[in-house]
Amino acid sequence: MSKAFLKIFLGLLLSSFLTSCAIHQPMSEMVMFQQKKALSDSTFFSKYSHSIGSFSSDHFLESAVLDYIGYNSQSERKKQYGNPFALTTNLIFLNENHQNLGFSIALAPLIAGTGVDLTYNVFGKYYLTAAGGMGRDFRDFQHQFIFQRRLMDGNPFGLSLGAVWRKNYRYVSITTESVFGSSQDFYSQSFGIRSVFTLSPISEYGSSKLFLHGTGSFNYDITMEAFYPKIGISVGIY
Secondary structure: OOHHHHHHHHHHHHHOOOOEOOOOOOHHHHHHHOEEEEOOOOEEEOOEEEEEEEEEEEOOOHHHHHHHOOOOOOOOOEEEOOOOEEEEEEEEEEOOOOOOEEEEEEEOOOOOOOEEEEEEEEEOOEEEEEEEEEOOOOOOEEEEEEEEEEEEEOOOEEEEEEEEEEEEEEEEEEEOOOOOOEEEEEEEEEEEEEEEEEEOOOEOOOOOOEEEEEEEEEEEEOOOOEEEEEEEEEEEEO
8 A cells, every 4th residue: 555545545534533614724835835955955845745634713702703693692592603613634735846836635524624725836935825615514615815925945944924815604503492493604704914834854855754834814804893813733744
């Protein structure tokens, strides 16, 4: 069994234990740090990479969401909002013959949270990322676009800074004194400032190493007129 096939199999297996409903981490961004330096000072380009586990979460104040949907504290109905999060495993496809393009597939159980993303080197150190995926079911498609500049190349530290625009799916559960409950959902749009950080040890030529990949953004939701942070972290083989 080839190593690439084994990684894909383990990724599929791991995803069956994870759940998600937020936009996944766009791991195709690793193309920004594809060129690796060996201890001998030679350079080479990573091909296939794998994020063993990725976590991404929005952090809204519950009051901001409940105010937007018209929550009435005197009502018999109780409304609850939990900040959405995503737990996925990601297959990352890089190509040394096409160093300006990266593609990633995020896998989660029962399709919910599964998505794809693409990162393209527009010019110089500037990159454009498009990512989309499912929310709670097939109807709840959400997406984001990121434009950023690479500041550090990832040997061993990688850093980028840019802007992001998102269309998010929000879900609020509603419970009453009766046995049956209901829900309320809607879409919101936001924009913000976003940064990517990576850490990967410098290795011998051709050897794979673990990497740490973190993201953070500060955003303004246009729909709900509220600010919120979003964070993400991933660990994988690069």
